[in-house]
Amino acid sequence: MTNALQNLSSLGTSIWLDDLSRSRLIRPESENSLQNLIDNYSVVGVTTNPSIFDNALKDSKTYADAFAALKSAGASVDQAIRKVTTADVRDACDLLVDTFRKSKGIDGRVSIEVDPRLAHKTQETIEQARELWSEVGRENLFIKVPATLAGLPAIELLISEGISINVTLIFSTERYEKVLNAYVSGIEKRIAGGADVSQIQSVASFFVSRVDTAIDPVLDLMGTNETASLKGKAAVANAHLAYEIFLKFSRSDRWKKLEISGAWPQRLLWASTGVKDPKYAKDKYVTELAAPLTVNTMPEATLRAVHELNSTIKDSISSEIANAHKVLQDLSHVGIDYNQIVSDLEIDGIKKFEESWQHLLQTVKQALA
DSSP states (O other), X not given: OXXXXXXXXXXXXXXXXXOOOHXXXXXTTSTTSHXXXXXXXXXXXXXXXXXXXXXXXXXXXXXXXXXXXXXXXXXXXXXXXXXXXXXXXXXXXXXXXXXXXXXXXXXXXXXXXXXXXXXXXXXXXXXXXXXXXHHHOOTTEEEEEEOSTTHHXXXXXXXXTTOOEEEEEXXXXXXXXXXXXXXXXXXXXXXXXXXXXXXXOEEEEEEOHHHXXXXXXXXXXXXXXXXXXXXXXXXXXXHHHHHHHHHHXXXXXXXXXXXXXXXXXOEEEEEOOSOSSTTSOTTHHHHTTOOTTEEEEEOHHHHHHHHTOOSOOOOOSGGXXXXXXXXXXXHHHTTOOHHHHHHHHHHHHHHHHHHHHHHHHHHHHHHHO
């Protein structure tokens, strides 16, 4: 009998773990090891970000030998961060290489993000992405680049160079369309140059729960029955409309030409899928976002909650797109400024990752002292 995670995978939603640490890699027999989650929880990919590494590197005992060696070598704080994070990502890539090959490169991917302080610096983002791609040195790597206006030209160029990209911090459908165009333009440039595109993959990380976290309190303050009925609906509706854009583009003549040339679609990846409001089911941003050709990256708690489900997960997007339009219209009707909220969320998302990076710098500075 299949469990809910296997059911979700069969539907076409790839399950990735939104976490990584050295302890998950060096203790394969442990319940929370990456190997166990691959073997028993249908995990076929891993995402990381500055916050994840900030938490991981606080485990001073696990990283003690690595930091001691780096201290002896005279490594700077930035060099030490690069060494330990790329080492963890490289080892995770190696654990997932069989998945990568069996899926023909679609899954088995591990993501590492450029320094969040470069979010508004195009050329510096390009240079660091190239460095990370070279230093990790694994074909099943994703470089995470933020979907800022400065990030878009970086994404296009890196794709054209054959570097697989996870585009992160997408909150709006408008920005998602620009991300999709940047990916496709990069593929078109690569084809025009006579290069192979069949080995390039990309995902567009569309952030989910933070939208409800931003909008729900505003609806509470409005205090009407109508606003109460809209709570917990904005994030899923927003994601459903992004999927509608994906479906429409996949049927376009522009995409069909690229597909013939061996290009792969840029899948939507649902990020920030752990619930923030304890009133919501832990699996909310999984079961309500199940559809073919998607990825859901989950924190371990969400992964385990979905594993324990007794119900069958079905495609929960395709038949709900019309309703998603209505939800956004209703939110506008009661006075929710969607454009302002998603703009603020991008700013806040970058700020949070920058803060995590600063904490990470301090943690590593102390470890090298």
